[in-house]
Amino acid sequence: MVDFRALTEKHRVQILNTYETIWANPETGYKEWKTTAFAEQIFESLGYTLTRAGDIPGFYTDIDTGRPGPVIALLAELDSVICASHPAADPETGAVHACGHAAQMAGLIGVAAVLKEPGALDGLCGKIRLMAVPAEELLEIAFRDTLRAKGTIRYYGGKVEFLYRGYFDGVDMALMVHSSNLSSAGPQARYLLVPGGNGCLLKNMIYEGKAAHAGGAPQNGINALYAANLGISAVNALRETFIEKDYIRFHPIITEGGQIVNAIPDRVKVESYVRGASWEAILEANEKIDRALASGALAVGGQLYYGDRPGYSPLHNDEELSSICADILRRTYDEEAVIISERWDTGSTDMGDLSTVMPVLQIYAAGAAGHGHGADYFIEDKDKACLGGAVALLSTVSALLCDDAAKAYKVIAHAKPLFHSKEEYFSLMDSLFCDDPAIEYDDEGAMVHWKRVRT
Numbered sequence: 001m002v003d004f005r006a007l008t009e010k011h012r013v014q015i016l017n018t019y020e021t022i023w024a025n026p027e028t029g030y031k032e033w034k035t036t037a038f039a040e041q042i043f044e045s046l047g048y049t050l051t052r053a054g055d056i057p058g059f060y061t062d063i064d065t066g067r068p069g070p071v072i073a074l075l076a077e078l079d080s081v082i083c084a085s086h087p088a089a090d091p092e093t094g095a096v097h098a099c100g101h102a103a104q105m106a107g108l109i110g111v112a113a114v115l116k117e118p119g120a121l122d123g124l125c126g127k128i129r130l131m132a133v134p135a136e137e138l139l140e141i142a143f144r145d146t147l148r149a150k151g152t153i154r155y156y157g158g159k160v161e162f163l164y165r166g167y168f169d170g171v172d173m174a175l176m177v178h179s180s181n182l183s184s185a186g187p188q189a190r191y192l193l194v195p196g197g198n199g200c201l202l203k204n205m206i207y208e209g210k211a212a213h214a215g216g217a218p219q220n221g222i223n224a225l226y227a228a229n230l231g232i233s234a235v236n237a238l239r240e241t242f243i244e245k246d247y248i249r250f251h252p253i254i255t256e257g258g259q260i261v262n263a264i265p266d267r268v269k270v271e272s273y274v275r276g277a278s279w280e281a282i283l284e285a286n287e288k289i290d291r292a293l294a295s296g297a298l299a300v301g302g303q304l305y306y307g308d309r310p311g312y313s314p315l316h317n318d319e320e321l322s323s324i325c326a327d328i329l330r331r332t333y334d335e336e337a338v339i340i341s342e343r344w345d346t347g348s349t350d351m352g353d354l355s356t357v358m359p360v361l362q363i364y365a366a367g368a369a370g371h372g373h374g375a376d377y378f379i380e381d382k383d384k385a386c387l388g389g390a391v392a393l394l395s396t397v398s399a400l401l402c403d404d405a406a407k408a409y410k411v412i413a414h415a416k417p418l419f420h421s422k423e424e425y426f427s428l429m430d431s432l433f434c435d436d437p438a439i440e441y442d443d444e445g446a447m448v449h450w451k452r453v454r455t
């Protein structure tokens, strides 16, 4: 068996240099032009031919073992989050790698370098697609709306957009490594495997009122900020009706709260997700949430536009893939290196969308410290996060593709994705867009009816 730990170690300097460069140049989703150019140049210097997305950041390349077999995609995410109070945040944009994605590309560069080593592909069949994907973090929705209006993108998550564009056509399964803070599990913990995590519906709401002089004639105005406050409070009054097993989360932010202080605000923008463990749970909660949000607008005689967008599907890590990965990593390190947990993540990722059409596995690698998306997050142990990421992908993909891909074929045979085809999946996604007004008023200003988004 190839010693992937030793081979990865050989490329330590390049892996860590990749990490440091990306950490120092954070960019948010669909804006990762410097990051993608930097990664492309390394891939090309390693001898790879790339297929670039072109009008958005991101690319992929195929490694052919020369023998027929399954196609496995290994992914790394390019984007950062925004946390302006983080000491490493970009002073202009507030962008910072407080979700650790810089470690992902460092790991993928490690994979790319190792797979060019003589003998690295010996005994394997099929193809390995290395892919740099943009825009995992679901943020700056107004900016993505402009990209969508221009026809550049159709979907908000980078993997979803790549799936739509056909970059996953012919791919049988996908793997990635995300860094995580596993410090509470002790120093021996290197990896964590979980069953999956929440999906989400994205809400990009606009409360509409009527502007008027805030001191001179407030009686002539309709206060959209009060409408938004009432709507959010009304959702808070629903929380105990959510069932534990559904893991419902609603966490709004106000992104525009009025234009000038001496006018009654006539437009207030609120963004939130409705997260949950299944699409059924998300859509059921969303009906109640829509009603509560509309009640705020109704109370002041204003209007609400729902602004629903497809978020991400719940992630279901493939059990078979998970057990193959745990087994090989325990043999590569030791028994204690891999934690298998039944914990359901309440965050969301577009890896979930891939999991609705193919078997996937998102492996957590230790090495992060602090709170994800927070001002104290950083990669403390780069060995575990960056080199460990490369070793996890290399070991798992080689376990899957050796012995005529016996294990990969077993995964494919047992897989039960939610949808039979990506078309079926996209038809659900397309049904989730809704910019309708919530309330219909008659000529006298009385409510005719409240419109529920979906029935």
Ligand SMILES: [Zn+2]
Residues within 6 Å of the ligand: 081, 099, 137, 372, 373
């Ligand atoms: Zn994140």
Ligand SMILES: [Zn+2]
Residues within 6 Å of the ligand: 099, 100, 101, 136, 178
């Ligand atoms: Zn992340």
